[in-house]
Amino acid sequence: MLTLRRATVRFGDRTVLDAVDLEVADHEIVCVLGPSGSGKSTLLRAVAGLQPLDDGRVFLDGADQSGVPVHRRGVGLMFQDHQLFPQRDVAGNVAFGLRMRRVARAERDARVEELLDLVGLPGAGRRAVAALSGGEQQRVALARALAPRPRLLMLDEPLGQLDRGLRERLVLELRELFGRLGTTVLAVTHDQGEAFALADRVVVMDDGRIAQSGTPLDVWRRPASEFVARFLGFGNVVPATVTGTTADTPWGRIPVPDGSPQGERRLLVRPAGVHLAATGDGLPCRVETRTFRGSHVAVTLRPSEGPLLEAEFALRDTPDEGAEVDVDFRADDVVVLGAPSIASGT
Numbered sequence: 013m014l015t016l017r018r019a020t021v022r023f024g025d026r027t028v029l030d031a032v033d034l035e036v037a038d039h040e041i042v043c044v045l046g047p048s049g050s051g052k053s054t055l056l057r058a059v060a061g062l063q064p065l066d067d068g069r070v071f072l073d074g075a076d077q078s079g080v081p082v083h084r085r086g087v088g089l090m091f092q093d094h095q096l097f098p099q100r101d102v103a104g105n106v107a108f109g110l111r112m113r114r115v116a117r118a119e120r121d122a123r124v125e126e127l128l129d130l131v132g133l134p135g136a137g138r139r140a141v142a143a144l145s146g147g148e149q150q151r152v153a154l155a156r157a158l159a160p161r162p163r164l165l166m167l168d169e170p171l172g173q174l175d176r177g178l179r180e181r182l183v184l185e186l187r188e189l190f191g192r193l194g195t196t197v198l199a200v201t202h203d204q205g206e207a208f209a210l211a212d213r214v215v216v217m218d219d220g221r222i223a224q225s226g227t228p229l230d231v232w233r234r235p236a237s238e239f240v241a242r243f244l245g246f247g248n249v250v251p252a253t254v255t256g257t258t259a260d261t262p263w264g265r266i267p268v269p270d271g272s273p274q275g276e277r278r279l280l281v282r283p284a285g286v287h288l289a290a291t292g293d294g295l296p297c298r299v300e301t302r303t304f305r306g307s308h309v310a311v312t313l314r315p316s317e318g319p320l321l322e323a324e325f326a327l328r329d330t331p332d333e334g335a336e337v338d339v340d341f342r343a344d345d346v347v348v349l350g351a352p353s354i355a356s357g358t
């Protein structure tokens with residue numbers, strides 16, 4: 013449906029999109045994730061036709077979009093700040109794209125009603141947008157973007173300004189809605205929770221390039237690089253020498269999954285891979301901090317050797333702050349990262 017071939021954008025001598033290849037299939041929901049400045053919005057703008065490419069091509073349904081203006085691309089856009097028209101009521105906002113396409117009045121009204129039902133605002137057509145809550149405005153913006161039946165819907169930080177609870181609810185609603193409508197979606201967010209909940213596939217960007225692309229589960233389970241691992245919030249990344257199913261690390265010898273890359277590597281231990289062991293059977297550690305996280309407790313451990321270790325334990329197993337414990341490691345939650353180690357620091 014959407015194909016980017018070596019899409020490149022430069023601002024002065026800075027390459028903000030660096031020969032990006034990306035495909036989005038019909039009905040697929042793809043979320044582009046990455047730190048601030050990694051080029052996510054530029055990617056969306058390039059697909060929409062708001063940002064010319066310095067090199068490479070964008071294809072929609074196989075057709076090269078070079079020279080095709082924004083309004084001819086058949087894409088819907090929804091930005092973080094909604095950009096609703098304050099002087100128009102809800103129906104006037106939702107009908108905007110339909111009016112631009114000169115859709116007849118009766119059809120327009122019917123479509124607006126249908127859309128407002130769809131986004132959970134039935135009968136809200138006459139309300140003033142200024143009197144709506146943030147979440148309601150977000151729904152109106154979504155209805156407006158969906159009204160002309162775009163072949164591709166693009167969302168830039170769609171839930172950015174809303175509070176956390178509302179975001180978590182809306183993201184599930186969005187996923188359900190897009191699934192029901194069969195909408196093809198390319199969304200951009202810096203919030204990994206949002207991306208993982210919404211997407212069929214996540215694409216992690218690092219400085220204008222794609223660092224990893226895969227299902228949320230794949231990316232979570234097997235981050236491709238230290239950059240991706242750290243971006244996902246994993247802190248236990250150390251240099252290691254991998255031989256067979258064992259790795260020599262600053263925390264001692266630990267097991268790694270069968271088939272792991274061999275030799276000098278970076279290695280990630282997910283917090284769930286750190287387990288309490290019988291005294292004298294593991295790496296001695298002191299419990300530094302405990303943070304209650306609902307279903308588990310996140311614990312920082314200071315080992316007798318090596319850097320601080322992040323662990324998570326079930327509520328009933330969590331040792332007290334200051335306690336001395338021994339831990340061992342489970343291979344299932346150890347990931348030998350792909351690229352060879354760059355010999356430096358931790």
Ligand SMILES: Nc1ncnc2c1ncn2[C@@H]1O[C@H](COP(=O)(O)OP(=O)(O)OP(=O)(O)O)[C@@H](O)[C@H]1O
Nearest residue numbers: 023028046047048049050051052053054055200202
């Ligand atoms: N019109 C422009 N002129 C010059 N530099 C620009 C322009 N637009 C974006 N940039 C720069 O390009 C880089 C990528 O910007 P972009 O907005 O695509 O990043 P992003 O990943 O979406 O970031 P954020 O999450 O903060 O929105 C940034 O360093 C930004 O300052």
